[in-house]
Amino acid sequence: xxxxxxxxARTRTVLFDGAMGTMLMARGLPVxxxxxxxxxxxxxxxxxxxxxxxxxxxxVVSTNSFGGTPLKLAAHGLEGQAxxxxxxxxxxxxxxxxxxxxxxxxxxxxxxxxxxxxxCSEQDLEAxxxxxxxxxxxxxxxxxxxxxxxxxxxxxAAVRGARSVSRLPVFVTMTFNLKPRGFFTLMGxxxxxxxxxxEQAGAAAFGANCTLASDQMAACIRACREATGLALIAQAxxxxxxxxxxxxxxxxxxxxDYVRYIPxxxxxxxxxxxxxxxxxxxxxxxxxxxxxxxxx
Amino acid sequence: MTKSELFPKMSEAxxxxxxxxxxxxxxxxxxxxxxxxDVIERGYVPGMQKVGELWEQGEYFLPExxxxxxxxxxxxxxxxxELQKRHLGSRMxxxxxxxxxxxxxxxxxxxxxxxxxxxxxxxxxDLGADVKLERFIDKAEEVGAGMICLSALLTTTMTxxxxxxxxxxxxxxxxxxxxxxxxAPASRKWAEEIGADGxxxxxxxxxxxxxxxxxxx
Numbered sequence: 457x458x459x460x461x462x463x464x465a466r467t468r469t470v471l472f473d474g475a476m477g478t479m480l481m482a483r484g485l486p487v488x489x490x491x492x493x494x495x496x497x498x499x500x501x502x503x504x505x506x507x508x509x510x511x512x513x514x515x516v517v518s519t520n521s522f523g524g525t526p527l528k529l530a531a532h533g534l535e536g537q538a539x540x541x542x543x544x545x546x547x548x549x550x551x552x553x554x555x556x557x558x559x560x561x562x563x564x565x566x567x568x569x570x571x572x573x574x575x576c577s578e579q580d581l582e583a584x585x586x587x588x589x590x591x592x593x594x595x596x597x598x599x600x601x602x603x604x605x606x607x608x609x610x611x612x613a614a615v616r617g618a619r620s621v622s623r624l625p626v627f628v629t630m631t632f633n634l635k636p637r638g639f640f641t642l643m644g645x646x647x648x649x650x651x652x653x654x655e656q657a658g659a660a661a662f663g664a665n666c667t668l669a670s671d672q673m674a675a676c677i678r679a680c681r682e683a684t685g686l687a688l689i690a691q692a693x694x695x696x697x698x699x700x701x702x703x704x705x706x707x708x709x710x711x712x713d714y715v716r717y718i719p720x721x722x723x724x725x726x727x728x729x730x731x732x733x734x735x736x737x738x739x740x741x742x743x744x745x746x747x748x749x750x751x752x
Numbered sequence: 753m754t755k756s757e758l759f760p761k762m763s764e765a766x767x768x769x770x771x772x773x774x775x776x777x778x779x780x781x782x783x784x785x786x787x788x789x790d791v792i793e794r795g796y797v798p799g800m801q802k803v804g805e806l807w808e809q810g811e812y813f814l815p816e817x818x819x820x821x822x823x824x825x826x827x828x829x830x831x832x833x834e835l836q837k838r839h840l841g842s843r844m845x846x847x848x849x850x851x852x853x854x855x856x857x858x859x860x861x862x863x864x865x866x867x868x869x870x871x872x873x874x875x876x877x878d879l880g881a882d883v884k885l886e887r888f889i890d891k892a893e894e895v896g897a898g899m900i901c902l903s904a905l906l907t908t909t910m911t912x913x914x915x916x917x918x919x920x921x922x923x924x925x926x927x928x929x930x931x932x933x934x935x936a937p938a939s940r941k942w943a944e945e946i947g948a949d950g951x952x953x954x955x956x957x958x959x960x961x962x963x964x965x966x967x968x969x
Contacts (some may be wrong), residue, residue: 488882567860635810640813
């Protein structure tokens with residue numbers, strides 16, 4: 457039985473949302489505070505961001521739980537609240553979702569390295585991801601999206617951890633850098649290697665997010681397409697951040713620059729497109745118009 | 753083993769990230785009574801240089817970089833006490849205080865830079881992540897550092913790099929320290945704008961920059 461969201465992606469390009477953290481900061485989230493705490497302290501603000509993305513045309517929003525593994529929450533002393541914060545994250549997105557739209561439970565990296573580079577065993581990471589997924593699943597997520605992964609081994613641990621406690625489809629995006637010999641994660645994994653290993657592990661969709669600007673994303677998606685039959689996800693940054701003289705942060709790609717490459721990304725094989733750092737509902741609104749036209 | 757046999761093996765151990773071999777060869781050099789400064793400069797340092805080249809060419813990635821830095825540290829752990837015993841002083845390139853600025857818990861890049869600086873011969877005082885800006889300055893004053901390295905991953909926290917430079921100014925200490933900035937949102941332009949002494953795009957470049965600045969002092 458296929459999932460309705462994957463079914464939808466067979467019929468047309470499906471639109472994800474854009475950045476979350478900066479949207480919360482615009483609503484007063486203090487620098488240094490874990491955004492996940494707002495799922496219980498300022499639920500109205502989190503719901504409002506989801507609603508803005510849905511209104512802009514997003515089919516799927518990602519929950520405010522990117523840093524929601526207990527390992528990551530521990531940096532803020534919040535590891536004991538992992539279930540509660542993830543449950544609330546999924547529930548808020550669910551509450552904001554109009555009928556027929558979807559909620560993806562966001563799962564970011566733990567920020568810890570596996571042995572030998574770091575202190576963690578694969579079992580440590582699996583357990584941490586499983587804890588997060590329990591909350592997201594109970595809160596009403598439709599799918600899970602393991603995002604911004606730079607270590608294939610950690611991404612695989614996330615898929616295993618998720619599948620150990622939930623039957624929700626697991627999407628995975630990894631973050632690639634353009635190096636002299638092609639696209640590689642920080643740890644040296646290629647899109648081809650990562651896609652094949654994650655497909656084998658049971659991921660339901662694969663793709664790339666963050667770091668790459670939209671003009672670099674199509675080539676990365678083509679590299680993924682060559683390696684896997686999975687549905688592909690592309691969420692590019694709006695270029696690089698620039699701090700203006702007045703302290704405002706802008707990104708090097710304007711909305712027009714950014715969306716110009718969306719048709720290339722779709723033609724390269726992405727069936728899910730969305731934004732990452734530097735994007736907001738105005739980007740998603742513009743993309744909604746474009747992917748509508750790009751649908752085969 | 754003679755130097756001509758030993759030195760290429762030392763370099764190879766570093767390039768391969770082989771801690772045991774790197775330390776064992778250092779032990780051979782100590783027992784053989786070799787000139788240990790020569791051993792470092794012609795045996796081990798070329799290995800780290802090669803690792804830097806492989807990283808820049810996109811052949812090596814973070815795991816290889818960490819393994820090589822660990823191998824370098826293992827060799828130095830054998831050699832440094834011996835240097836002190838022989839009163840040859842230290843091969844130290846300089847003292848560095850490093851950390852991720854307050855409000856920012858991201859430490860992967862910072863850890864890598866700290867490790868590579870240490871492998872590059874710097875005495876590194878790593879304050880960790882989410883470090884209050886005053887602590888950078890207090891620590892630098894306490895240990896007599898020449899350099900302060902500031903990491904930030906977030907656009908919202910990189911402004912703390914600017915604030916630290918302002919605090920050094922206020923305390924009349926700006927000229928005493930070289931301030932290096934790094935992290936995903938930072939750039940050369942940003943470093944210039946805030947009056948930092950340098951920016952490095954990655955850990956390999958950071959070691960080069962730190963060595964250049966230390967030499968220029």
